[in-house]
Amino acid sequence: MQRVWVVALLIGGSLASLPSLAVTPLVVEAALDRQVVAPLLATFEQAHPGIELSYRDRSTLEVDRLVVAADPPPDVVISSAMPWQMNRINQGYAQRLDSELANEWPEWAKWRNEVFGFTFEPIVMAYRLDLARHMLPPHTHADLQRLLETQRDTLQGRVTTYSPSESGIGYTLFQQDARYTERFWDLVTALGANDAHLAPNTRTMLEGLSEGRYWLGYNLLGSYAMVWAQEHPEVIVQVPQDYALVVMRTGFIHRDAPNPRAAQAFMNFLLSRDGQRVLAAQTPLFSVRPDIIGPYTAQRLRDQVGDRLYPIPLNASVLAFVDPQRRQAFMARWAREFDRSWREGDQ
CATH class of the missing domain: 3.40.190.10 (Periplasmic binding protein-like II)
Structure with a gap:
């Protein structure tokens, strides 16, 4: 009879009083248009239902300011302004990511396992047909x-x-x-x-x-x-x-990230085959990984443009800027x- 009573109690509406599954928040401050990166965010959210992603799209200079000024600080910081990102890393605002994916990431696209370039985007000219x-x-x-x-x-x-x-x-x-x-x-x-x-x-x-x-x-x-x-x-x-x-969107985990585990999950996703496959197939952000095939990959861009591609280096030299x-x-x-x-x- 006791089991019947418990089942009846739950069916009767007492489920609403039970605590819900915990959801971990994740705040990403990014200089990256949400419309462009939407497929990547959707894939991450689908793969991590226990993380509630708050993605905030801002200008490069605003993102840089919030690295210091935001209270609480963001969990992850993303920007195409590579010198500004490197400067914050140099000032100690990042924490290391010591995962297998991070350790295997190409040396030219990371620095000290603290900041990672996860896209490979050409800089272009554009014109109206009127011009032609x-x-x-x-x-x-x-x-x-x-x-x-x-x-x-x-x-x-x-x-x-x-x-x-x-x-x-x-x-x-x-x-x-x-x-x-x-x-x-x-x-x-x-x-x-x-x-x-x-x-x-x-x-x-x-x-x-x-x-x-x-x-x-x-x-x-x-x-x-x-x-x-x-x-x-x-x-x-x-x-x-x-x-x-060529610029790379760079991302790092804030040293004071309120939700470091969620931040690690997000950064690892950006470096993973799944994340990079979305970049290559569903966005024009161009994936970095050499083992990814798609219309938007660094290797395909190199094949099209050849040795005339000049990536901005992800190293201490850009600090001079x-x-x-x-x-x-x-x-x-x-x-x-x-x-x-x-x-x-x-x-």
Whole structure:
């Protein structure tokens, strides 16, 4: 009779008073568009029903600020602004991930088992079809500069690129361009002469291209641009043929992560075959693992572009980019070169 009473009690509605299964929260602060990464997040949540994921999409500089300022701190930090990420690692804001997946991760895509590059994203140019009706679209950085210098009347106010002061990734890309393009500062002057719009993110540039405000965009994140172009046929994406910069989204577990086990599970998922397979098949973020096959893999990109791919290194050398004196000097010269055409025009 006692067993019957227990069953009847449960059927009668007392289940509501029983404690529910514990769910562990996980907070991820990320400079990575939720729309682009949605398949990856969905796969993680399906594989880890006991973890409640809170994914917060922000700008690179906002993510960097929250590493220090957030209270409580995030569990995982993700950003494409590699120098800023490395700087926080250097300041001691990360904890090691000593898993089998972490230990086997390629050396060029990690640092001290604390920060891991899990994507391989080309930097691209993009243009509207309107541009092709007036001029041959650029395929190289030299092509771009030539168009800016010879088609100024047509392109005036119709060019966009990152603002190095508003975007950590934008600043990083220009620093890298200065390494690989001898005439980089001439290009900056040409951008200024064309009254180029300086945007805080790639989405703003893409929206302007689709709306017709801009005809040509420079140094866009290829992952975002490729997704955008699939639904906006008026936008054409061009991987530069002379050289293409590559950025990696890097992730680390915060040293004071409130939920370290959930954070470890998430980071391990990013490095796993399952996670990387989603990146390669369902997103244009390009997987890093060499054992993954799909339309978006680092190896496939290398096969297409060859030795003209220049990944930004994930090592201590990028710390120089966030050195205050170097940044101040770079930004001062940027202002001089970008505004030089206006001063010369007034003389």
